[in-house]
Amino acid sequence: MLSNSSKYAIKAVLYLAVNSSPKQRILAKDISVPTNIPKAYLSKILQELSRHHIVSSLRGPGGGFYLSDENRAISLLEIIRVIDGGYRLTSCMLSLKDCDEEHPCPMHDLVGGTKAQFVENLRRTTVNDLVEDIAEGRSFLPL
Amino acid sequence: MLSNSSKYAIKAVLYLAVNSSPKQRILAKDISVPTNIPKAYLSKILQELSRHHIVSSLRGPGGGFYLSDENRAISLLEIIRVIDGGYRLTSCMLSLKDCDEEHPCPMHDLVGGTKAQFVENLRRTTVNDLVEDIAEGRSFLPL
């Protein structure tokens, strides 16, 4: 469904969303331990996210990663796009070049509605939305 | 979403569904060309499908691959299971071990409905159903 890297990215962003603030930076290794993401690999992902302004960071003593208010308004789809590229989620289920709404392939027709809706949900849902879900007990974050 | 191998498997099965019958066997290479699937790789997939009775085959001159009536009643989910294993499609979006309906993770809650519905569609839809869709013009098979 998603690459491992994207899952890690979302987990890390959610961890930051819950535990960090512009004044409360968090080290990569302090995300790595509770989330069970290998430290070196997580660092690489965080840097990629930082470069694309999905997360914020500060170097030097007292530095680390955190989310700005802008970061919290970012949608899940944007995170996935940065890591997996734009194609993986939105492409045709059978990878047919000419498949579209006009000319749907058999699978497209079958799952088109649900998949399109799924991607649309990802586009519409921000980091903040998920944090609210957690805060209000509608979902939980088992790290 | 699906592995490449699963996509190839479904394409090949659909090709057989439209073009083969127990008396009209088709060679791997004659599926390979119109579907743009590498011949040697396709052969391996067809053999895997044959071993699991997803497709039927006959060796020797005049032999080849085809679908029996039983094969046509098989669901897409079974095909995907044989190639990708049971886990890939149904597992939690964030690969969290403890995520379930009682304890949904944030992504689960977000896409749970649509994904569950999607998998259920795959479970319910047979090869025959897709062929009907093609025959009646509700979808097409761009090879």
Add this chain to the structure above:
DNA sequence: TCTTTTATATGATGAATATCATGTTTTACC
């Protein structure tokens, strides 16, 4: 300005997936 603490950049290794190549078995037909 020196040292420490952090992120960043780059490259190396390992694992999984996709692809290719070659040999073996079965079956039909002469």
Add this chain to the structure above:
DNA sequence: GGTAAAACATGATATTCATCATATAAAAGA
């Protein structure tokens, strides 16, 4: 039975993805 046509089995290579390791740059504080 011998021969050719096919599936079947097995292993080798390549490519992508996940993981690790090491060196560099920036920032803070002494």
